[in-house]
Amino acid sequence: MSPVAVLIGPPGAGKSTVGQLLAERLGVPFTDSDTIVETQQGRAISDIFLSDGEAAFRVMEREAVAGALAEHDGVLALGGGAPMTEGVRADLDGHPVVFLAVGLAAGVRRVGLSTARPLLAGVNPRATFSALLQERLPVYRAVARHEIATDDLEPEAVADAVLAALSPEADRAGR
């Protein structure tokens, strides 16, 4: 048992939204590493960052991802920073990882000023997002089998693109 698709990418790329759509299309369950952590902890991600700090969150996130990669037989969306943890990258090896890309303008527009993403809640979310993209793009690309630019696509169209990217693999796996 392991995921049929693992979605990675920066905040606002649409991993959670598209992941849900994709799971509905495929008739499989959907889960999200952020939801797993929040459920296990009984707290919101923003509260975990505030009281325990980012490093503690990354440990919880790694455990959540490892568990889902081993047990979740559906679509898995990761939190945007998960692939920055070395252990997560090692665990992702061999899985059908799809990178949902988003540019600075669309990414900032989509995440808005929501306090739900503590990393972007500082004084200059645009500068923070830009630095985050610079640091993470090479990592996302190194880990993913496919990359989909989402800036000009509605979530349904992104789901179509993920399906198209993965269908040759699914065929080979007899799914």
Ligand SMILES: Nc1ncnc2c1ncn2[C@@H]1O[C@H](COP(=O)(O)OP(=O)(O)O)[C@@H](O)[C@H]1O
């Ligand atoms: N392709 C898209 N086009 C327009 N808005 C989108 C798209 N994908 C996601 N969104 C919106 O952007 C916000 C962040 O999406 P979300 O799925 O939470 O992203 P992620 O999980 O990658 O951080 C949500 O309000 C969602 O409705």
Ligand SMILES: O=C(O)C1=C[C@@H](OP(=O)(O)O)[C@@H](O)[C@H](O)C1
């Ligand atoms: O980029 C990040 O480091 C984070 C992204 C968030 O998930 P989304 O990418 O789903 O917003 C969430 O895991 C946490 O706020 C940290």
Ligand SMILES: [Mg+2]
């Ligand atoms: Mg998400």
